[in-house]
Amino acid sequence: MADPSFYHLYQGMYLPKFFHTLEALKRWEDFTFRRDDVIVATYPKSGTNWALEIAPLVLSGGDPTVVNSVATWERTICIGNEKALSMDLENLPSPRIFSTHFYYHVMPKSFYQVKPKVINVLRNPKDILVSAFHYYGNVEYHANPGTLTEFLNKFLEGNVPFGSWFDHVKGWLNPEDKSHILYLSFEEMLQAQDLRQEVRRTAEFLEKPLEEEVIDRITDRCLFKNMKKHNNKAPSDLDHSKFFRKGIAGDWKNHLSEEDAQHFDCVYKDKMKDVHFKFAWD
Template sequence: MVDPNFYTLYQGMHVPSFFYTPESLKYWEDFTFRPDDVIVATYPKSGTNWAMEMVPLVLSGGDSSLVDSVATWERSAGIGHVQVLGRDLENRPSPRFFGTHFHYHALPKSFYQVKPKVINVMRNPKDVLISAFHYYNSVEFHSNPGTLTEFFHNFLQGNVAFNSWFEHVKGWLNAEDKSHILYLTFEEMLQDLPQVVRRTAEFLEKPLDEEQVDRIADRCLFKNMKKHNNKAPAAIDHSKFYRKGIAGDWKNHLSEEEVQHFDSVYKEKMKDVDFKFPWD
């Protein structure tokens, strides 16, 4: 069971009360998107900050002055997030930049009417599990995850922040209109980041030459991104959002029995999904 002392139930999701208040959630319900808004949508610990570093660089043509001087959550707006209250988002120049962990069904009404551009990043759920376990152990605004075994079962049952990874991923993959959504994976970003930068630029209609692509890819290397974001001004220690930035760390943590159980749940939950994941 999700600890009600830490989480608020909203649209079927357990969202951290520290970041999502009744006032902020109400503000977002009435929010109006623009067609050229850009949203990074992820399940937590799926490469959120990596994508939110890359996208502004693509939009700026590789100019890193903004990402070097302004922290991620200050240059973007978290949908439903309390930190945007008081910001004049309505008068921000286009393209505005947003991030969200919300399930597809939980977005503000105007999202489905306006259809802003969305970059949806997914990650091997076993690695998401391990990353979330370590992260929730390191911050005060999530409940203690307990032992890894306890968190393992809660994760598979969806009894965690933002609930089921399976439902989150399937919701976005089954969007009514996929034409305004770019689907990426954490693993392909690791394998060929320049190609992901090219795909993102094409999707956002921001032509880049190869020098710009290489500059953005280099700036988004995990070691460079972590270094720069450690220096960004913020009330929250942003370094805790970055751990290893690798794929396959679950092999160092899960037993053979746990892997078999996870795989059986995954197979059943994802049997009707028509998408080729790099970890399958």
């Protein structure tokens, strides 16, 4: 299991105590969503901050004022985070933007009744593994991941922050009603032309018609190299640079041994055998 000195075990997920308290989690269970809320729901290191850059730019019609002046986690409501409940959420103007790494079945009760809009970003889990390994070993609010092979085994067993990647992805892919969920691909967002298409899809999903010139500006702003530069300059009490590493696909090949990669593939094949979804990395 994950180190209990760093994490709470909450409904099958290991949540970092630095961000989540049991009291706050309990209060969030009765939170009431609005139909026009926007939720970025991702497994960690899947492109969360990327989607949290695109969504507000689309909603603002390309105006970068807010994203330039306010750090991502200070303008985003993190579900289950105690800090967010100190905000006057009821009086925040719509659309409110939330983020979460929760499993689908662990969302607050009103989520399933109201069905707010959800943006879900999917990324190759082997790249997530490598990115999370470096990130968790570089911040003080996560337990040391150990060696890469040790962390790989914990990852495959779900004994890592926010639980199993397999359970998370399958849960968000399998709701009976997917009409309020948009699936984006991390791998496709890496290419400028594909990113432009993902920006357009996001605008259509959020029912925010944009001129082609605005889509071009948002796309340029959200290229990984530009987004990393802008976010590192945003004011915050946290170091933004730790949230952005290489922003590439296939980096796992530079880190995993052949034996570890084969072990990962074997577990992946077994756990995902009943999932019928075209992933960009397949």
